[in-house]
Amino acid sequence: MSMQAALPVALIPGNSIIHRINPITKIVWVVGYIVLAFATQNIIILGVMAVFAFMLAPIAGITRPLLKGMLILVPIGSSLIALQIIAPAVEKPWTPAWELGGFVIYTDGLYYGLVLLGRIVASLIIALVMVMTTHPSDLFTSLAKLKMPYILNFMSSMTLQLIPVFQREFGIIMSAQKSRGMKGSGFAAVLPSFVPVFVGAIERVQQLAISLESRGFGSDGHKTSYRQVRARPLDWIIGVLGFVVLIGLSVISILKGLWNISALITFPGPFVAGLFFVCAAVFVGFLVLIAVFSFKK
Amino acid sequence: MPDPIIRFENVTFSYAGTDEPALHDISLEIMPGEYVAILGLNGAGKTTLGLCVNGVVPTMLAGDLEGSVTVGGLDVADYPVREMAKLVGMVFDNPEFQMSQMSAEEEVALGLENAGTPYEDMKRIIPETLKLVGLEGFESRSPLGLSGGQQQRLAIAAVLAMHPKVLIMDEPTSNLDPIGKQEVFDMAAKLNRENGMTVIVIEHEVEVMARYADRVIVLDHGRIIMNGTPQEIFGRAEELATLGLRVPEAAAIAAILSARGLWKGPVPITTEPAVEAITELLGAKNG
Numbered sequence: 001m002s003m004q005a006a007l008p009v010a011l012i013p014g015n016s017i018i019h020r021i022n023p024i025t026k027i028v029w030v031v032g033y034i035v036l037a038f039a040t041q042n043i044i045i046l047g048v049m050a051v052f053a054f055m056l057a058p059i060a061g062i063t064r065p066l067l068k069g070m071l072i073l074v075p076i077g078s079s080l081i082a083l084q085i086i087a088p089a090v091e092k093p094w095t096p097a098w099e100l101g102g103f104v105i106y107t108d109g110l111y112y113g114l115v116l117l118g119r120i121v122a123s124l125i126i127a128l129v130m131v132m133t134t135h136p137s138d139l140f141t142s143l144a145k146l147k148m149p150y151i152l153n154f155m156s157s158m159t160l161q162l163i164p165v166f167q168r169e170f171g172i173i174m175s176a177q178k179s180r181g182m183k184g185s186g187f188a189a190v191l192p193s194f195v196p197v198f199v200g201a202i203e204r205v206q207q208l209a210i211s212l213e214s215r216g217f218g219s220d221g222h223k224t225s226y227r228q229v230r231a232r233p234l235d236w237i238i239g240v241l242g243f244v245v246l247i248g249l250s251v252i253s254i255l256k257g258l259w260n261i262s263a264l265i266t267f268p269g270p271f272v273a274g275l276f277f278v279c280a281a282v283f284v285g286f287l288v289l290i291a292v293f294s295f296k297k
Numbered sequence: 298m299p300d301p302i303i304r305f306e307n308v309t310f311s312y313a314g315t316d317e318p319a320l321h322d323i324s325l326e327i328m329p330g331e332y333v334a335i336l337g338l339n340g341a342g343k344t345t346l347g348l349c350v351n352g353v354v355p356t357m358l359a360g361d362l363e364g365s366v367t368v369g370g371l372d373v374a375d376y377p378v379r380e381m382a383k384l385v386g387m388v389f390d391n392p393e394f395q396m397s398q399m400s401a402e403e404e405v406a407l408g409l410e411n412a413g414t415p416y417e418d419m420k421r422i423i424p425e426t427l428k429l430v431g432l433e434g435f436e437s438r439s440p441l442g443l444s445g446g447q448q449q450r451l452a453i454a455a456v457l458a459m460h461p462k463v464l465i466m467d468e469p470t471s472n473l474d475p476i477g478k479q480e481v482f483d484m485a486a487k488l489n490r491e492n493g494m495t496v497i498v499i500e501h502e503v504e505v506m507a508r509y510a511d512r513v514i515v516l517d518h519g520r521i522i523m524n525g526t527p528q529e530i531f532g533r534a535e536e537l538a539t540l541g542l543r544v545p546e547a548a549a550i551a552a553i554l555s556a557r558g559l560w561k562g563p564v565p566i567t568t569e570p571a572v573e574a575i576t577e578l579l580g581a582k583n584g
């Protein structure tokens with residue numbers, strides 16, 4: 001079983017320039033992105049960040065898997081925007097855009113909703129690009145170089161390893177239950193599988209812990225690393241550039257009071273109302289789709 | 298005479314929460330460079346005995362331990378398993394549960410990294426070890442994607458790469474075909490002869506054990522009930538049969554012939570001497 005098949009988000013092997021960038025350089029970019037995304041409330045900056053990150057996908061040849069990974073944004077985005085329109089997270093008074101009976105929607109929350117969404121979208125895309133173009137071992141080797149505690153590092157790499165194992169175990173147990181006449185798809189079928197899988201998992205994790213300690217895992221003292229990750233001048237240039245631009249913009253944003261430009265933008269009432277219904281419909285549609293897929297298959 | 302590398306002194310061990318001891322008053326000495334086979338039915342305590350040598354029992358799997366186990370002069374109860382790892386390498390019986398890395402070469406690298414082996418040395422040792430177990434070309438394959446037999450050999454490589462003084466293998470060839478089994482035991486024998494590695498093998502295949510082991514230990518219900526050369530042990534076919542254990546075919550045939558008064562000489566435990574002796578017997582009858 002390959003990692004790609006097992007994990008929704010995993011390395012897409014390749015040899016593009018993005019793949020070859022040093023993992024630490026990528027970490028600098030991802031961390032810089034997240035810092036800037038939360039340091040600013042400027043939707044133009046957030047929009048540019050998201051678009052820039054997305055433009056890396058065709059260069060790395062990961063557009064399709066990236067879009068697949070971004071599907072998670074559909075329920076998050078639609079519910080977030082819809083909620084911000086009916087219950088803005090800004091101080092009152094709110095400007096009503098449309099009302100029917102006691103049901104009122106407001107324009108005030110939309111800007112803030114877009115900021116929240118922009119933060120999530122920009123951070124998610126850049127993180128997905130990193131994960132999809134970096135061999136996990138190289139990533140963990142690099143993190144170890146950054147003095148991330150060995151044990152923490154190891155736990156995360158082991159978790160990645162255990163996912164395909166659990167998926168396979170789930171598959172085996174579910175087909176066994178199916179053959180005993182139990183329903184073999186959807187949540188209803190998955191639930192009874194949890195018990196055997198986790199009982200098996202405990203034994204497995206204990207065995208693994210014993211095997212690892214028996215190979216000296218966790219001993220103090222000097223450790224070495226088999227995977228050698230190179231840092232070329234280009235990696236330094238891209239890393240320093242990313243650091244300067246992203247952290248620079250973060251500082252400017254904070255100095256400018258988060259650079260909130262909502263005062264410059266007014267959303268017309270009908271537009272907000274329309275957007276609300278589109279988002280609400282998408283979100284409800286998504287829930288219905290999930291329900292149909294889980295129970296009717 | 299050198300000191301024994303492994304010494305069990307009146308060891309009785311019960312796993313936490315159990316009444317019946319898994320090991321019962323075990324006293325045992327193993328000399329450096331010995332090749333020891335451990336035989337016994339399921340549940341006889343073979344795995345537990347092995348786990349005592351690298352200290353998993355009692356430091357990781359808790360229980361009530363009486364007596365003492367010393368390896369290379371160190372009392373295993375006083376050192377964490379990761380320290381004992383410098384001395385003792387153990388291959389466990391479920392290969393898949395021992396894999397944690399993204400690729401075969403990293404699986405082999407793990408122990409070396411933990412020991413602080415320089416990169417230059419790892420670059421030499423890792424391909425060497427993978428070659429030794431017949432896994433060259435599998436360097437970047439995911440361990441979980443390998444077949445059971447390949448996983449078993451990878452688990453062995455991961456331990457061998459660390460060059461332990463004592464190698465314990467718990468049913469290391471259960472997923473291998475006869476040739477694969479042969480290869481693993483040849484390899485262990487080579488390490489034993491050439492590097493003086495002490496080898497302890499837990500194994501059901503009496504044929505192989507007869508061929509390779511210097512000594513056979515038979516466990517039953519946590520007790521050592523036989524301890525001697527393969528020659529001695531497999532000459533006691535009837536006793537072993539009452540325990541539910543086999544002897545090599547050659548020894549079994551000799552035992553039957555001997556019961557009919559047709560066999561005089563020493564009990565053969567491998568095929569070649571048996572064939573020779575039987576040929577002689579037939580020749581004597583015809584002539």
Ligand SMILES: Nc1ncnc2c1ncn2[C@@H]1O[C@H](COP(=O)(O)OP(=O)(O)O)[C@@H](O)[C@H]1O
Nearest residue numbers: 312315319337338339340341342343344345346
């Ligand atoms: N982790 C454990 N906890 C409790 N009892 C155990 C554990 N492992 C083994 N035992 C028990 O100890 C006895 C010896 O087991 P084991 O050493 O695995 O035998 P063998 O390897 O010869 O099959 C058995 O009765 C078994 O049930």
Ligand SMILES: [Mg+2]
Nearest residue numbers: 343344390467
């Ligand atoms: Mg066992």
